[in-house]
Amino acid sequence: MSDALHACFGMSEKAVTAQDLIDLLGAHLPAPIASTMVRRALVRVRASEINEKNLPGVLDAIEVGLRLFAEPEQGRLALSEVRKLREQTVGAEQLEELLRIRTVADVHYAQLRTREIASAMGARAFIIQKCMLIAGALADNLVAYARGGGTLFISGKKRNPASIGMVSSDTGPGIHDIEAVLSSPSKSGFGLSKIKTSVDRFYIVSRPWGTRIEIQISL
Numbered sequence: 001m002s003d004a005l006h007a008c009f010g011m012s013e014k015a016v017t018a019q020d021l022i023d024l025l026g027a028h029l030p031a032p033i034a035s036t037m038v039r040r041a042l043v044r045v046r047a048s049e050i051n052e053k054n055l056p057g058v059l060d061a062i063e064v065g066l067r068l069f070a071e072p073e074q075g076r077l078a079l080s081e082v083r084k085l086r087e088q089t090v091g092a093e094q095l096e097e098l099l100r101i102r103t104v105a106d107v108h109y110a111q112l113r114t115r116e117i118a119s120a121m122g123a124r125a126f127i128i129q130k131c132m133l134i135a136g137a138l139a140d141n142l143v144a145y146a147r148g149g150g151t152l153f154i155s156g157k158k159r160n161p162a163s164i165g166m167v168s169s170d171t172g173p174g175i176h177d178i179e180a181v182l183s184s185p186s187k188s189g190f191g192l193s194k195i196k197t198s199v200d201r202f203y204i205v206s207r208p209w210g211t212r213i214e215i216q217i218s219l
Helices: 003-009 018-026 031-044 055-069 072-089 104-120 125-145 178-183 192-198
Strands: 094-101 150-157 163-170 201-207 210-218
Touching: 018 031, 018 055, 018 072, 031 055, 055 072, 055 104, 094 104, 094 125, 104 125, 104 150, 104 163, 125 150, 125 163, 125 192, 125 210, 178 192, 178 201, 192 201, 192 210
Parallel strands: none
Antiparallel strands: 094 150, 150 163, 163 210, 201 210
């Protein structure tokens, strides 16, 4: 256990608090920045305090903030502490979220959440960008073609192999000619044909009552 982690948590099993995280980050960042990052992370998970259920999301948001806003050296050290804390308190092998997609605002949020998950997984910048484009394209299709939208499940798997996965599901009206859609370029520039050639695994099934698309992108 690092000195910063030991100072915050010792060897006990006590619950992690917002102040604990501020103290942890404050070992490497100016106190106002550490406090702001934790407060913004709580806003991101729509909570006023940290609990066992929302801690993974809080740590995800803090990792994203460190990558985007912290000075490189300070951010690297603080990021290392956050990852150690995740291993000790969360131990999760997977980050995931199920999103309801109905509006353009939902599309934008899906891209943002995809960026957060991919960043928390340690993905390289061009992989993060690709994941965001694909999430946006899948969500766009749900808004444009599905009755009442659909759902987009986004997950980050850390092992065997490390990857970002997405599952798009809706309840209709289905795609009449999948082969034609997959073989022709999209007018928007990033349709199903482009998605298929941009990912490591692609699966689609479509019936008159709905469509399901599964993709996987290796990190």
